Structure formats: structure tokens, C-alpha cells
Amino acid sequence: MRFVQDIPHAQFRIGLYAWNGKYIVKIEAGPYEQTYKVSEMDLINPEAVPTMLDEAFLMQVARRFQEMDTDWQATGERNDAF
Template structure:
């Protein structure tokens, strides 16, 4: 076991994975508290940036 919790978000062809050590968060309950609305909104904004970058890259002549 690697003593980490992995939290994965996916949107279309993109994904974000966050690794939290058990030592950092201590429990699943504490991890759930960390993954709050602000955290999720930041992930969503990052997905928007990733999408724009992907679109710009794939539509270049």
C-alpha cells in the first residue's frame, strides 16, 4: 500500500488527480472536508483553462 488517497476529477478528455498522504489527512472523513466547494470550483476553473488550451492546440493550422 502506498499510504495515499487519490482524488480524481474527469471532464471529457481531461483529468486531474490529487494525491493526499494518509499522514496529511489522517482519515477519509478529513479528506472529505478538504474537498469542499472552493476546492471543486478551483478544479472546474482549471478544467476550463485546460479545455481552452486543448482547443487552441488542436485547431492550429
């Protein structure tokens, strides 16, 4: 996987990578990560990716991270792991 660029954001660590004919957007928050893959053929250039990460999209990403944490905590409690 080839690193293309970091995409600055105050809340998340966002990296853009290229691999196997796809651009991969990795968004990290604490112990959690969301990954989005898009074919290189679907984008004219990787500079279009930061504009796609608009406020509405990133609000959904934040909500999903919260859901991931809730799910993780719940399974830990159900299985006496925490």
C-alpha cells in the same frame, strides 16, 4: 490502486483511492481529469477528504478544467488536428 469511495457531486465524477501510502483524489469532467495526491500520514482518515472538497476548491477545479479545454482546443487548431 485500491478504490476507497465515490464522492457524490453534481458536476464531476470524484473518486478516492489509496495507493503506495497516498490517498489519491481523481476528479473527472468529460475527457479531462485532475488528480490530487496526499500522504496517508497527512490525514487522520479518508473521511476527511470530502470535507476538503469545498465550494471554493471545486470552483477552482472547474476553472482549471475550462483552461485545460481551452489549451487542448488551441493546440489542436495550431497543429491542424481539428
